[in-house]
Amino acid sequence: MNVLVPIKRVVDPYARVKPLPDGSGLDVGSVKFDVNPFDEIAVEEAVRMKEADPSIHVTVVSIGGAECEEQLRKALAYGADEAVLVETNDPMDSTVVATELEAVVRQLNPDLVLMGKQATDDDCNQAGQMLAAKLGWPQATFACKIEVGSGTARVVRETDTGEETLEMNLPCLVTTDLRLNEPRYIPLPGIVRARTKPLSKQPRATSAQPKTRVTRLDSPPPRPAGRKVGSVDELVAALRERGVL
Amino acid sequence: MKSLFVAFAPGEAEHAAGFFATLGGDWAATEVPPGLVADAAAAALRSASEGFTHIAAVSSMRSKDVLARLAGLLDAAMVTDAVSINSPTSFVRPIIAGTVLATVETMAQPVVVTFRPSGFSGDSAPGQMVSLPTPPEGQAKRTAENVRGGSRPDLSQAKRIVSGGRPLKDAETFERVIGSLADRLGGAVGATRAAVDSGIAPNELQVGQTGKIVAPDLYVAAGISGSTQHMAGIKDSKCIVAINTDPDAPIFEFADFGLVADLFQAVPELASKL
Ligand SMILES: Cc1cc2nc3c(=O)[nH]c(=O)nc-3n(C[C@H](O)[C@H](O)[C@H](O)COP(=O)(O)OP(=O)(O)OC[C@H]3O[C@@H](n4cnc5c(N)ncnc54)[C@H](O)[C@@H]3O)c2cc1C
Numbered sequence: 001m002n003v004l005v006p007i008k009r010v011v012d013p014y015a016r017v018k019p020l021p022d023g024s025g026l027d028v029g030s031v032k033f034d035v036n037p038f039d040e041i042a043v044e045e046a047v048r049m050k051e052a053d054p055s056i057h058v059t060v061v062s063i064g065g066a067e068c069e070e071q072l073r074k075a076l077a078y079g080a081d082e083a084v085l086v087e088t089n090d091p092m093d094s095t096v097v098a099t100e101l102e103a104v105v106r107q108l109n110p111d112l113v114l115m116g117k118q119a120t121d122d123d124c125n126q127a128g129q130m131l132a133a134k135l136g137w138p139q140a141t142f143a144c145k146i147e148v149g150s151g152t153a154r155v156v157r158e159t160d161t162g163e164e165t166l167e168m169n170l171p172c173l174v175t176t177d178l179r180l181n182e183p184r185y186i187p188l189p190g191i192v193r194a195r196t197k198p199l200s201k202q203p204r205a206t207s208a209q210p211k212t213r214v215t216r217l218d219s220p221p222p223r224p225a226g227r228k229v230g231s232v233d234e235l236v237a238a239l240r241e242r243g244v245l
Numbered sequence: 246m247k248s249l250f251v252a253f254a255p256g257e258a259e260h261a262a263g264f265f266a267t268l269g270g271d272w273a274a275t276e277v278p279p280g281l282v283a284d285a286a287a288a289a290l291r292s293a294s295e296g297f298t299h300i301a302a303v304s305s306m307r308s309k310d311v312l313a314r315l316a317g318l319l320d321a322a323m324v325t326d327a328v329s330i331n332s333p334t335s336f337v338r339p340i341i342a343g344t345v346l347a348t349v350e351t352m353a354q355p356v357v358v359t360f361r362p363s364g365f366s367g368d369s370a371p372g373q374m375v376s377l378p379t380p381p382e383g384q385a386k387r388t389a390e391n392v393r394g395g396s397r398p399d400l401s402q403a404k405r406i407v408s409g410g411r412p413l414k415d416a417e418t419f420e421r422v423i424g425s426l427a428d429r430l431g432g433a434v435g436a437t438r439a440a441v442d443s444g445i446a447p448n449e450l451q452v453g454q455t456g457k458i459v460a461p462d463l464y465v466a467a468g469i470s471g472s473t474q475h476m477a478g479i480k481d482s483k484c485i486v487a488i489n490t491d492p493d494a495p496i497f498e499f500a501d502f503g504l505v506a507d508l509f510q511a512v513p514e515l516a517s518k519l
Pocket residue numbers: 013037038120409410411412436437438439440451452453454455456457467468469470471472473474475478488489490491494506507508509
C-alpha cells in the first residue's frame with residue numbers, strides 16, 4: 001500500500017508574527033519555519049502504519065520554494081520513505097495546491113492521501129476536500145482514529161457535536177485533527193541522517209492560476225485594556241456594573 | 246448577483262440575514278439534511294448551486310467539510326471564516342490564529358464562503374427556498390455516531406460561556422467546577438485543547454483557532470493560560486474574565502477583569518454569589 005502525505009512549510013505556530021507596516025505582507029523577520037502541525041500528525045500516522053506493516057510505502061510531497069526541502073527532510077526523519085518537492089515560487093491558493101496535488105496523485109497512485117485539516121498560517125481548511133473532489137474520492141476530514149484494512153478504511157472523525165465513524169473504500173483522502181496522535185520528537189541527528197533518503201524535485205505539472213489573492217494584511221484592533229480585581233465580590237460588582245450578569 | 250445560503254443546522258438562517266444584508270443582492274436558501282456524508286452532500290449541492298454567484302454557509306466543521314468539497318467540484322474561489330465584506334469580491338478573514346486580518350480578493354466565480362455570523366448585522370430575507378436535489382449514495386458510509394447534546398446552550402451561539410483548562414484534572418472535576426458555574430449563569434461550557442487532549446473535556450467543547458469560535462457577552466476563563474491558539478477563538482467576546490493563579494499568565498493581557506486566585510476556590514464562590 002502507498003500512502004501520500006502532502007506537507008506545508010509554515011511560520012512557527014508558537015511565534016508571534018505581525019503584518020508589515022504597509023500591510024503588503026508578513027514581517028517574518030527572524031521567525032523560524034516548521035512543518036504545519038496538522039501535517040506532522042499526518043506524517044506520524046503514516047509512519048505508524050508503516051511500522052505496523054513494513055510493506056507500506058510513505059511518500060511526502062510539498063509544493064513551494066527550495067526552502068521546503070528542510071520540512072521534507074524532517075518528514076523523512078520521522079520515517080517517510082521518500083520525498084517529492086514540486087518546486088515553484090508561483091503565487092498559490094488552495095485551488096492551485098489541490099490541482100497540483102491531483103497531478104502528483106495521478107503520477108504516484110497512492111491508496112491513501114493523508115493530510116492536515118488546515119495549515120496554521122492561512123487557516124483555510126480547504127485543500128484536502130478540494131483534492132478529494134477533484135479525484136472523485138471519498139473523504140473523511142477531522143480524523144481522530146484511522147484503521148486501514150484490505151481495500152477499506154474506517155475513520156473516526158470529530159464533528160461539531162461529538163464523533164462519527166465513516167467507512168470507505170480505498171483510495172480515499174483523510175484529513176487529520178489534533179487527537180489522532182502525538183507526533184514523536186525528532187532530534188536533530190535524525191534530520192541529518194535523513195539526508196541519505198531519496199528526495200526528488202520536479203516542476204509544476206499544471207498552469208492553474210489562483211482564484212483568490214491576499215491584497216492586504218492588518219493587525220486586528222487591540223482589545224481595550226482591562227483590570228485586575230482583588231476578590232470574587234469585587235468581580236461580581238464589576239460584572240454587575242458592566243451589565244453582563 | 247444571486248446567492249445561495251446553505252443551512253446545515255436549524256436556526257442558522259437567522260444568522261444569514263446579516264451576512265446577506267451586507268453582501269447585497271438576492272439570496273435563496275437550501276438545507277442539507279443532517280445524515281448526509283460530505284461526498285453526497287457536495288454532489289447534491291453542485292446541481293443546486295447552478296446560476297448562483299455566491300454560495301455561503303455559517304462556519305462549522307460540517308460546513309467546511311462539505312463546502313470546500315463543493316468548491317473543488319465547482320472550481321470555485323473559496324473564502325473560509327469571513328468576518329467582514331468589502332465588496333462581493335473582497336472579504337476579510339483572520340489568519341495565523343487570528344493574529345492577522347487578511348483582505349482576500351476573489352478572482353473567479355462562483356465564490357464559496359463560510360462566515361462567522363458575529364461579524365455581521367442587518368436584515369434580509371431569502372427570496373426563495375431551493376430544495377436540494379436527491380443526493381447520490383454516499384461513497385463514504387456512516388456506521389456509527391456519537392452525538393453529545395445535553396441541556397446547555399450551543400457553544401457557538403451561547404451568550405455566556407465558562408471554560409476550563411488543564412488544571413481541571415479530570416472529567417468529573419471539570420463538570421463539577423466549570424459545569425456548575427455555567428449552569429448558574431445559564432450558559433455553555435468550553436475547554437482548551439490541553440483539557441480536551443487529556444480527556445478532561447470532550448472534543449466538541451474545544452474553543453480556539455482549530456476548534457469553535459465563540460463571541461458571547463461573557464466569557465469566563467478558569468485555569469487557562471491564554472495561548473494565541475485559544476485566544477483566536479474568544480477575541481470577539483464582549484467581556485472576558487480570567488481566573489488564574491499566575492499573575493503573569495498571558496490571559497490577563499486580554500481579560501476585561503482578571504482575578505489572581507485558585508479556581509477551585511474562586512469558581513464555586515463566584516457561583517454561590519450569583
Ligand atoms: C496546531 C495547534 C492548534 C491548537 N489549537 C488550539 C485550540 O483550538 N484551542 C486551544 O485552547 N488550544 C489550542 N492549541 C494549544 C495551545 O497552544 C495551548 O497549548 C493550550 O491552549 C493551553 O491550554 P491551557 O491554557 O488549558 O493549559 P496551560 O497553558 O497549561 O495553562 C494552564 C493555566 O492554568 C493556570 N492554573 C494552574 N492551576 C490553577 C488553579 N488551581 N487555579 C487557577 N489557575 C490555575 C496556570 O497558571 C496556567 O496559566 C493548539 C496548538 C497547536 C500547536
